[in-house]
Amino acid sequence: MVDDDRYSRQQLIPGWNQETLSASTVVLVGVGAIGSYVGTILVSSGIGKLIIIDFDTIESSNLNRQLLYRDSDIGNSKSETAAKRLKELNPAIDIEFYHKKMEKVSVAVYEEADVIISCLDTFPGRRWINSMAVRVKKPLVTGGMFAFLGNAQVIIPYETACFECQPLVPDEELAQACTPFGEERKKEREEVEKEPPLPAVATLSTIIGGIMAQEALKIILSIGVCLQNYLFYDGLNNATTILELVRSEECPTCGDLYKLEQIEFVAYLDETVRDLEIRLALTYGLEKPELMIKEKFLESNDLIKDCLSKEKEIVFVIDNNLAKPIKIVLQITK
Numbered sequence: 001m002v003d004d005d006r007y008s009r010q011q012l013i014p015g016w017n018q019e020t021l022s023a024s025t026v027v028l029v030g031v032g033a034i035g036s037y038v039g040t041i042l043v044s045s046g047i048g049k050l051i052i053i054d055f056d057t058i059e060s061s062n063l064n065r066q067l068l069y070r071d072s073d074i075g076n077s078k079s080e081t082a083a084k085r086l087k088e089l090n091p092a093i094d095i096e097f098y099h100k101k102m103e104k105v106s107v108a109v110y111e112e113a114d115v116i117i118s119c120l121d122t123f124p125g126r127r128w129i130n131s132m133a134v135r136v137k138k139p140l141v142t143g144g145m146f147a148f149l150g151n152a153q154v155i156i157p158y159e160t161a162c163f164e165c166q167p168l169v170p171d172e173e174l175a176q177a178c179t180p181f182g183e184e185r186k187k188e189r190e191e192v193e194k195e196p197p198l199p200a201v202a203t204l205s206t207i208i209g210g211i212m213a214q215e216a217l218k219i220i221l222s223i224g225v226c227l228q229n230y231l232f233y234d235g236l237n238n239a240t241t242i243l244e245l246v247r248s249e250e251c252p253t254c255g256d257l258y259k260l261e262q263i264e265f266v267a268y269l270d271e272t273v274r275d276l277e278i279r280l281a282l283t284y285g286l287e288k289p290e291l292m293i294k295e296k297f298l299e300s301n302d303l304i305k306d307c308l309s310k311e312k313e314i315v316f317v318i319d320n321n322l323a324k325p326i327k328i329v330l331q332i333t334k
Contacts (some may be wrong), residue, residue: 003046004018004091005034005044005046006046006103010045010203010306011150013223014223015221015222015223016077016221016223016225017048017221018319019047020047020082020221020230021047021048021220021221022043022046022047022048022049024047024048024049024115024118024220025047025048025049025050025051025112025113026043026047026049026050026051026113026114026115026116026117026220027043027051027053027109027110027112027113027115027116027117027138028042028051028053028078028117028119029053029054029078029102029116029117029118029120029129030053030054030119030121030125031052031054031066031068031078031079031082031120031131032054032056032062032066032078032119032206033062033065033119033200033202033204034119034144034145034205034208034209034212035053035082035117035119035209036065036066036067036068036069036199036205036212037067037077037205037206037209037213038066038084038117038119038209038213038216039052039068039082039086040067040068040086040089041209041210041213041214042216042217042293043086043089043090043093043095044089044090045213045217046090046092046093047093047220048093048304049093049094049095049096050093050094050095050096051085051095051096051097051109051113051157052079052083052086052095052096052098053097053100053105053109053163053293054077054078054079054082054084054097054098054099054251055078055079055099055100055101055102056077056078057076057077057078058073058074058075058076058078058081058139058247059073059074059199059287060303061113061278062201064201065200065201065202065203065205066078066242067202068081068082068085068086069081069082069085070186071129073141074141076143077099078099079097079098079099080097082097082100083095083096083097083272087188088160095172100259101129102103102125102128102132103320103323107132107135107136107323110132110133110135110138111138113136113137113138114138114139114219114220115138115140115141115216115219115220116129116132116133116138116139116141117141117142117212117213117216118130118138118140118141118142118143119143119144119212119331120142120144121198121262121287121304123232124287124320125171126144126163126329127163127164127253128320128322128323129142129323130155130162130163130164130253131164131253131322131323131324132140132323133155133157133162133164134155134253134254134323135156135317135323135324136157137157137158137230138157139154139155139156139157139219139220140154140155140162140163141153141154141212142155142163143211143212144208145200145205145208146199146200147198147199147200147201147204148203148204148210148234148235149204149233149234149235149262150204150207150232150233150235151208151230151231151232151233152211152212152215152220152230152231152233153166153227153229153230153245154215154226154227154228155190157227157254159247160228160245160247161173161245161246161247161251161252162247162250162251163252163253164237164251164253164254164285165246165247165248165253165254165255166246168231168270174225176230177302179217201235203235204233204235206270207233207235207306208233210235211227211231215227219323220242224312227301228245229243229244230242230243230244230245231243233290236252252285253322253324254283254325262325263326263328263329263332264305264312264329264331265280265283265328265329265331266305266329266330266331266333267308267313267330267331267334268304268332268333268334269304269333270304270334271300271301271303271304272300272302272303272304273291273299273300273301273302273303273304273307274300275300276291276330277289277290277291278334280317281311281319286317286319286322287319287320288319288320289318289319290317290318290319291316291317291318292316292325293307293308293313293314293315293316298314298315306328306331308332310332310333311331311332312329312330312331313329313332314328314329314330315327315328315330316324316328
């Protein structure tokens, strides 16, 4: 039952439907700086269910901008602690949490969402959740911050540019993702998880978190105009810049070629599977693609001519940056 008095002021907004909001489900990935504010706003506004996903634990350095945590919480799970605090804020909300990496959470959880919100601070993480949102065809609100700079984007799968379509992922990130294989890849992934902390201030968390929560509410309620492009916010100069984004048909995540499973890629008879994997990684910004055919992984050192016999072979490309394998047709040539 909707608490009319609690939500009375927001129900004065033209087009607002509290019943619709109270029947909605939001999956919130990351409850750090931005996620703390997003969660607080959505719960205060009266969404029906909030699903929190975060594998991290609370540190003292979080307390300057992550408003859901206290000194006594240091060392505890962020997802569990956030769920507890948000439940205290509004006991009527159904709150569920997963203290695990988002890749380990069932696809069914993401399918339950009306909106997925990504508050992650790494490019690999943002790329993965983007891939999952496209896979389950759910709107994604994503954003980030660095010191006094912030950004936000709304992704409607197969309608707007996804995170992979836009030209804002640094080249060095893509190049770095394409180089490691085997033990080198494993070591690099361990280093990524220990990367140096980013500069952060609470004011940016509030602003970007507010924008992202607002976009999620607009999507759920079908009111206003959603952010169709990439928004940059410069807090030092109080300047906002909008970068127009165009959806790419050749995007490895949401492109029409992949959606229709008609993409072709050339493979040479005398190259190794590893050579082919590297070319796929460089072409599509993948981390460490692996190839599967007839439920069997191809060995990296094998020659293409020894493991693929037809002029055209359907293979599946599996990669950490993709929530769903890509199905491609390999065109075998000399």
